[in-house]
Amino acid sequence: MSSSGQAPEAGYRQTFGADATVVGYAPGRVNVIGEHVDYNLGPVLPFAIGQRITVAAGPQSGANITACSARCAGSVTFPLDVDAPAPERTWENYLRGVVAGLRKRGIEVPAARLWFGGDLPSGGGLSSSAALCVATARALLRLADADLPNTEVVLLSQAAEHDFAGMPCGVMDQYASACGRAGRAMLLDCQALTHREVPLTLPGSRWLVIPSGVHHALTDGAYRQRVHECGQAVAACRRVQAEIEALRDVTPALLSAAAGDLSETVVRRARHVISEIARVDRMVDCLAAGDSQAAGALLWETQASLRDDYEVSCPEVDDLIELLRDTPGVHGARMVGGGFGGVLLALVAEDAVAAITARVRSGNYRPRGVTAEPFAVSAEDGAAVVAV
Ligand code: GLA
Numbered sequence: 001m002s003s004s005g006q007a008p009e010a011g012y013r014q015t016f017g018a019d020a021t022v023v024g025y026a027p028g029r030v031n032v033i034g035e036h037v038d039y040n041l042g043p044v045l046p047f048a049i050g051q052r053i054t055v056a057a058g059p060q061s062g063a064n065i066t067a068c069s070a071r072c073a074g075s076v077t078f079p080l081d082v083d084a085p086a087p088e089r090t091w092e093n094y095l096r097g098v099v100a101g102l103r104k105r106g107i108e109v110p111a112a113r114l115w116f117g118g119d120l121p122s123g124g125g126l127s128s129s130a131a132l133c134v135a136t137a138r139a140l141l142r143l144a145d146a147d148l149p150n151t152e153v154v155l156l157s158q159a160a161e162h163d164f165a166g167m168p169c170g171v172m173d174q175y176a177s178a179c180g181r182a183g184r185a186m187l188l189d190c191q192a193l194t195h196r197e198v199p200l201t202l203p204g205s206r207w208l209v210i211p212s213g214v215h216h217a218l219t220d221g222a223y224r225q226r227v228h229e230c231g232q233a234v235a236a237c238r239r240v241q242a243e244i245e246a247l248r249d250v251t252p253a254l255l256s257a258a259a260g261d262l263s264e265t266v267v268r269r270a271r272h273v274i275s276e277i278a279r280v281d282r283m284v285d286c287l288a289a290g291d292s293q294a295a296g297a298l299l300w301e302t303q304a305s306l307r308d309d310y311e312v313s314c315p316e317v318d319d320l321i322e323l324l325r326d327t328p329g330v331h332g333a334r335m336v337g338g339g340f341g342g343v344l345l346a347l348v349a350e351d352a353v354a355a356i357t358a359r360v361r362s363g364n365y366r367p368r369g370v371t372a373e374p375f376a377v378s379a380e381d382g383a384a385v386v387a388v
Contacts, residue, residue: 005119006070008056009388012115015068015075020056022142024385025118026135027052028126029176030209030345030377031336032185032200032287033302034280036310038170040230040247041191042277045284046172047200047379048180049209053131054118055385057139060111067095070117080109085164094129097160098136105156107146114139123215125335125342129165130173131383133157138178138385150178150382151193168227169338180382187284191248198287205292205331206350206376210324210360213370214316214341223338226269226310233270236261247273272309276302296331296347303334312339316368320344323363327356 012020027048034044060066065082068075069091076092082100085093095114102109114136122128137153148156157174161167175188179195186195230247236258238244244254247270255274259267279298286295303321307313313321317335321344324333329352336345348356357374365372 006117008054008115008117011068011070011117012056012058012113015115016058016113018058018113019388020058020115021387022057022139022385023055023388024135024139024142024383025052025054026131026138026177026383027180027380028120028128028131029173029180030126030207030343031172031176032345033283033298034172034276035302035306035334035336036226036312036338037248037273037276037280038172038188038190039168039227040170040273041245042248042273043280044170044172044188044190045185045198045280046176046188047185048176048382049126049377050380051120051126051377052118053116053120053128053135055135055139056115057143058113059143060113062111065095065099065109065112065114067092067114067116070115071122080111085166089166091129091132093164094132094160095136097164098133098156099140100164101156101159102137102140102144102148105148105152107141107144107148109140110143112140112143121211123342124211125337126209127173127177127337129161129167130157130169131177133160134174134177134383135385138383142385142387150175153178153383154193168224176382178382180380182381183379185287185379187280191246198284200287200379201290202287202292202295202347203290204350205347206353207378208346208348208353208356208374209377210320210333210344210346210374211370211372212314212317212320212335212341212344213365213368213372214314222312222340226312229266229269230273232266233258233262236266248277250274268309268311272305275305275309292331292347292349296333299332299334299345299347300325306335306339310339314340316341317344320360320364323360324356327359328352329356
């Protein structure tokens, strides 16, 4: 087993020379459809995947948190009464944010040691940072012999991203990691923070994750810029119709009425969100009908909208999409997550997985020197920890 795939108990023992008292995991996610909709408070359709961040935790004396990751050399240490991020951008900031969020909710977080491993690639568009936050929150809650509802874990994990990591994300990733259920996607209402489970049964089809080979950097401003542009669209729509709260409430007709006040770019951003919300509804129907062809067609539509209206694609993703469009057995594909690289999600015929993978390798990865591999994903359970 690779070091990151090491059992968390063993990683903890090897690192700290003692036995962990809590072990668990939090999964990454893919989003079937509803991209850049969560911070516009609309519906999204993610599912938790089998690739996870694993965690082992145990108490220590003093008043610090000490953490090690199988992916980074050395350890990080910070005081329990942490109230600010570290001066440099580091993974420790997610942990700092979670500890601050738990304490804000009255949880007496004990001094603790944490070890993280797992097989979830980081920076790849599969929400490794959300999984890290959710795993940390659940492990520390168990160590504190306390509990919080999933919604609180989601919100404090999102706040850790906002306030400690500088990423103004929505709630989708944290929610999927905390609340996933095997065999189901979740139709998550990002305003109400409630979800309905949607069975993911498309007979004869598989979901394939295809890394683009481009490591995305969401905190670099483009994501923040999109959030800002959506806010501008909402403000203009509100001048036409006062009760508008978010783009989820905006119809195409209302956007047209407000368009005179907006740049052409912002109109396109809003058009993506409004059309994407409609595609979420249509996808739910496709899943209910078990219609892979129609579901795949929606993925292509989303990709075009992300590329042309939202402008979060990149040349490497566009090239991969072109190749997939031309590959037998691919029902549809699109990029997932914030954009500018990361991974693609493809809906493919089960019996074509090997041929599609071979074609991606020879027609795209090899010429570009990409060493990643496509892999199939399925819907799995959300985060869990146990005392050992
Ligand atoms: C990132 C963010 C999410 C969501 C997606 C785009 O993954 O963390 O909150 O906004 O981008 O849908």
